Amino acid sequence: MDWSDSSTAKSMASGTHSAVNEDTNDKSYWSHDNTEGMAKVTETLNMLLADVFTLYFKTKNFHWHMSGPHFRDYHRLLDEQAEQLFASTDVIAERVRKMGGRTLSSVQHIVRLTRLSGNEADFVAPSQMLAELRSDNERLAGFMRDTHFVCGGVDDVASMSVLENWIDEAERRVWFLLECGRKA
Numbered sequence: 001m002d003w004s005d006s007s008t009a010k011s012m013a014s015g016t017h018s019a020v021n022e023d024t025n026d027k028s029y030w031s032h033d034n035t036e037g038m039a040k041v042t043e044t045l046n047m048l049l050a051d052v053f054t055l056y057f058k059t060k061n062f063h064w065h066m067s068g069p070h071f072r073d074y075h076r077l078l079d080e081q082a083e084q085l086f087a088s089t090d091v092i093a094e095r096v097r098k099m100g101g102r103t104l105s106s107v108q109h110i111v112r113l114t115r116l117s118g119n120e121a122d123f124v125a126p127s128q129m130l131a132e133l134r135s136d137n138e139r140l141a142g143f144m145r146d147t148h149f150v151c152g153g154v155d156d157v158a159s160m161s162v163l164e165n166w167i168d169e170a171e172r173r174v175w176f177l178l179e180c181g182r183k184a
């Protein structure tokens with residue numbers, strides 16, 4: 001096949017990926033002109049951001065209210081996990097801004113968008129805390145996979161790349177919570 005005259009070859013040579021799609025009117029490329037695609041990614045990233053904030057706060061809640069013979073270990077573990085979650089929030093929000101979208105602007109906005117729940121009980125047993133967080137982190141990893149799929153639809157490889165790391169981190173949190181929650 002002679003690629004020398006194709007739009008693909010020209011766009012690869014010029015480094016303009018969007019040129020690949022001009023022939024087909026394909027809306028699968030990352031560009032501010034692709035308003036529909038950008039809006040879809042913005043929506044899904046903002047939902048994910050709301051989920052991460054919710055799980056961050058729940059992890060802190062359980063960190064603060066931990067009790068029992070494993071207090072020190074669990075208290076520390078949940079602090080580490082909360083820090084990991086919090087570290088991703090700024091990156092998610094700024095991915096949205098880089099796409100020209102608006103991101104979350106209030107706690108109320110988080111509450112409207114989140115798919116996860118907090119826990120306001122006066123007392124939660126340590127084993128229940130670990131089980132709840134494990135389940136929430138598993139769900140979060142699933143939401144991240146969904147988000148990754150949507151980002152792939154507009155060739156948003158930068159979001160996909162960070163999401164891949166966050167999925168690994170979420171699965172690590174699940175692993176630790178699972179092992180800590182096993183009955184001796």
Ligand SMILES: [Fe+2]
Nearest residue numbers: 063064075079
């Ligand atoms: Fe603390």
